[in-house]
Amino acid sequence: MGTITRAAATGVEVRLEHLRRVFAGVVALDELSLTLAPGELVALLGPSGCGKTTALRLVAGLDEVTSGKVLFGGTDVTTLGANRRDVGMVFQAYSLFPHMTARQNVAFGLQMRRVDEQERKRRADAMLELVGLSGFADRYAHQLSGGQQQRVALARALAIQPKVLLLDEPLSALDAKVRGRLRDEIRRVQLEVGITTLFVTHDQEEALAIADRVGVMNKGRLEQLGPPTTIYTRPATPFVAEFVGLTNRIEGDVKGGEVIVRGTRLPLVRPDTPDGQAVALVRPEAVSLGSDGDAGGDAGGGPLVGTVIAVAFLGATSRVTVDLGDVIVLAQMPTSQASAHPAGSRVRLTLRPDPVLIARDETAAAEA
Amino acid sequence: MTAAGNPAFNAAARPLGGGRRLPLTWLGVVPFFIYVGIFLLLPTTIIVAGSLVGPDGSISLSNFDGINRPFMFKSFVNSIEISTISAVLGAIFGALLAYAVATGDPKGFLRRSVMSAAGVVAQFGGVTLTFAFVATIGTEGIVYLWLQQHGIEMYPNGVWFFDLPGLTLIYLYFQIPLMVLVFIPALDGIRPQWREATESLGGSGWHYWRYVAGPLLFPSFLGCTLLLFANAFSAYATAAALLTQGGVILPLQVQALLTSETGSSSPGLAKALALAMVAVVLVVMSLYALLQRRTSQWLR
Numbered sequence: 001m002g003t004i005t006r007a008a009a010t011g012v013e014v015r016l017e018h019l020r021r022v023f024a025g026v027v028a029l030d031e032l033s034l035t036l037a038p039g040e041l042v043a044l045l046g047p048s049g050c051g052k053t054t055a056l057r058l059v060a061g062l063d064e065v066t067s068g069k070v071l072f073g074g075t076d077v078t079t080l081g082a083n084r085r086d087v088g089m090v091f092q093a094y095s096l097f098p099h100m101t102a103r104q105n106v107a108f109g110l111q112m113r114r115v116d117e118q119e120r121k122r123r124a125d126a127m128l129e130l131v132g133l134s135g136f137a138d139r140y141a142h143q144l145s146g147g148q149q150q151r152v153a154l155a156r157a158l159a160i161q162p163k164v165l166l167l168d169e170p171l172s173a174l175d176a177k178v179r180g181r182l183r184d185e186i187r188r189v190q191l192e193v194g195i196t197t198l199f200v201t202h203d204q205e206e207a208l209a210i211a212d213r214v215g216v217m218n219k220g221r222l223e224q225l226g227p228p229t230t231i232y233t234r235p236a237t238p239f240v241a242e243f244v245g246l247t248n249r250i251e252g253d254v255k256g257g258e259v260i261v262r263g264t265r266l267p268l269v270r271p272d273t274p275d276g277q278a279v280a281l282v283r284p285e286a287v288s289l290g291s292d293g294d295a296g297g298d299a300g301g302g303p304l305v306g307t308v309i310a311v312a313f314l315g316a317t318s319r320v321t322v323d324l325g326d327v328i329v330l331a332q333m334p335t336s337q338a339s340a341h342p343a344g345s346r347v348r349l350t351l352r353p354d355p356v357l358i359a360r361d362e363t364a365a366a367e368a
Numbered sequence: 369m370t371a372a373g374n375p376a377f378n379a380a381a382r383p384l385g386g387g388r389r390l391p392l393t394w395l396g397v398v399p400f401f402i403y404v405g406i407f408l409l410l411p412t413t414i415i416v417a418g419s420l421v422g423p424d425g426s427i428s429l430s431n432f433d434g435i436n437r438p439f440m441f442k443s444f445v446n447s448i449e450i451s452t453i454s455a456v457l458g459a460i461f462g463a464l465l466a467y468a469v470a471t472g473d474p475k476g477f478l479r480r481s482v483m484s485a486a487g488v489v490a491q492f493g494g495v496t497l498t499f500a501f502v503a504t505i506g507t508e509g510i511v512y513l514w515l516q517q518h519g520i521e522m523y524p525n526g527v528w529f530f531d532l533p534g535l536t537l538i539y540l541y542f543q544i545p546l547m548v549l550v551f552i553p554a555l556d557g558i559r560p561q562w563r564e565a566t567e568s569l570g571g572s573g574w575h576y577w578r579y580v581a582g583p584l585l586f587p588s589f590l591g592c593t594l595l596l597f598a599n600a601f602s603a604y605a606t607a608a609a610l611l612t613q614g615g616v617i618l619p620l621q622v623q624a625l626l627t628s629e630t631g632s633s634s635p636g637l638a639k640a641l642a643l644a645m646v647a648v649v650l651v652v653m654s655l656y657a658l659l660q661r662r663t664s665q666w667l668r
């Protein structure tokens with residue numbers, strides 16, 4: 001098995017240059033530029049309709065660019081048809097040919113390349129082994145679970161030893177448990193084969209877990225591109241902050257490059273934000289809890305005092321929902337700490353002075 | 369068999385308590401079953417029973433002797449021929465139309481109009497349909513006469529309209545829309561991902577049809593063709609209204625044998641012939657069901 005899959009370990013650089021796609025006046029993709037290093041896995045993340053599939057189809061050659069270029073390993077493939085691009089594609093669901101067995105599906109691309117039958121079978125079986133489905137070669141799609149079907153689809157895409165692997169929400173039709181397992185499986189196979197991969201998803205957890213770098217898209221534009229940790233901890237725009245991870249929206253006052261949220265001064269990611277009323281975006285991890293009365297003298301109920309209304313146990317961490325009277329705030333902390341604040345208890349919130357972003361509707365209103 | 373024949377076993381498996389447990393939902397289908405019983409099962413039983421009773425009232429196969437006669441054989445061949453030709457032509461043109469509809473906008477005008485027109489036209493048949501054709505392209509029809517006035521003779525080599533070719537033409541009028549109706553579900557089951565997967569795996573449009581869409585659609589296409597065959601094979605009124613000569617195709621032959629106009633009414637032979645027709649339709653429809661079941665696994 002090793003020799004065959006290693007033979008495919010020829011990751012090439014994939015470059016998208018100013019890709020633009022307009023459908024009857026609707027700009028689906030706007031100036032997308034992105035370079036994937038050989039063997040890198042980049043996840044495109046964004047809400048429905050933001051142009052992820054459009055981007056993928058342009059790379060695959062299934063759709064024509066309005067303007068811009070696609071380069072594989074320095075070669076311009078923009079005008080090349082899909083069947084001559086050497087691209088492996090995994091679709092959301094139901095993409096296996098239903099009248100063919102798993103083996104025939106995986107061997108199909110080799111058949112198109114006139115590989116002889118013996119060799120086809122050998123390589124198809126090796127690919128099925130790679131995705132952990134050795135015993136399922138003779139099954140038809142309707143005899144396989146959704147997760148198994150996607151594994152076969154992955155094997156089929158990789159069997160032709162493509163230059164690039166493209167996955168369009170390959171896990172979204174599966175239930176949560178299978179999704180997590182298959183996600184890790186896809187990553188394992190991708191690393192083993194060493195293929196440059198573009199992975200499209202609207203699930204931020206999925207994107208952060210699988211990718212070397214995540215590109216967050218909004219309305220056809222790439223808002224931010226960076227490693228998962230950067231995307232999460234240092235969102236470049238309010239959109240990214242709100243789309244990736246949970247965010248509290250708390251009103252405050254912007255003054256001199258800081259925002260004052262209920263008595264707490266927090267630095268701003270963009271110190272040039274104009275002064276005035278604004279909504280600060282605060283991560284639940286930046287909120288910590290103390291029992292009401294802990295914090296020295298002003299036990300009479302400061303501006304950040306509230307009642308715990310729910311505690312969600314997430315495993316090692318827990319998420320505590322606090323009602324401050326006029327606003328609900330989420331706080332995330334180790335479970336051991338959260339257990340000190342059962343539902344109904346009075347708590348005092350402390351905001352860690354991480355740089356925060358100001359919510360986009362306020363900034364958008366200011367820009368407009 | 370042994371278990372079913374055992375009364376104790378039956379009683380245990382199915383308590384006969386005057387239908388106390390019969391779910392209410394069953395009530396709704398009762399009229400349907402009564403209908404089927406009276407208008408389908410009963411006549412079939414009469415045909416089967418009647419065909420097995422000889423002129424002297426005893427049970428025999430003597431009725432089937434008559435089938436062997438040349439004019440019977442001729443109407444059998446005619447029936448098979450017209451059914452086959454109208455089914456194959458109807459299937460081809462219907463499939464092409466269905467393809468045009470299925471690849472268009474699913475909520476578009478083309479689809480909505482073609483589908484509702486097909487739904488109506490596929491049911492159109494019998495005397496009214498024949499009359500419509502006669503009134504347009506018959507030798508007194510407006511189109512025929514209009515063309516004649518302009519120096520064009522529609523039937524320069526003899527009028528074929530009042531014969532089997534004319535009947536085939538009229539049959540196509542309902543065969544094509546029927547094909548559209550029954551073949552569309554299979555086409556709708558074809559997923560765009562399959563074409564895109566074929567392309568990204570290096571296949572051309574030809575490869576797609578040769579290895580993917582063709583094999584997927586063929587069983588259904590064949591099945592629908594069989595359905596069209598059965599449809600034409602059992603059609604009666606359309607032919608009766610067009611053909612002046614009796615007994616040209618099987619249903620007309622049955623009619624000829626039943627009415628004593630010819631002075632030779634032979635109901636036993638008519639029933640034997642009808643039974644032969646039922647047998648043909650049964651075989652054809654079983655094949656149809658078999659092919660449909662196979663496709664339905666693929667094209668859900």
Ligand SMILES: Nc1ncnc2c1ncn2[C@@H]1O[C@H](COP(=O)(O)OP(=O)(O)OP(=O)(O)O)[C@@H](O)[C@H]1O
Binds near residue numbers: 026028047
């Ligand atoms: N063939 C098309 N014709 C017209 N508009 C299209 C076409 N394909 C996509 N669009 C439009 O382009 C925009 C981007 O679509 P795209 O499918 O790329 O979104 P997406 O990010 O993949 O969304 P989703 O998460 O729902 O799959 C949408 O506004 C969509 O309506």
Ligand SMILES: [Mg+2]
Binds near residue numbers: 053168
């Ligand atoms: Mg999409």
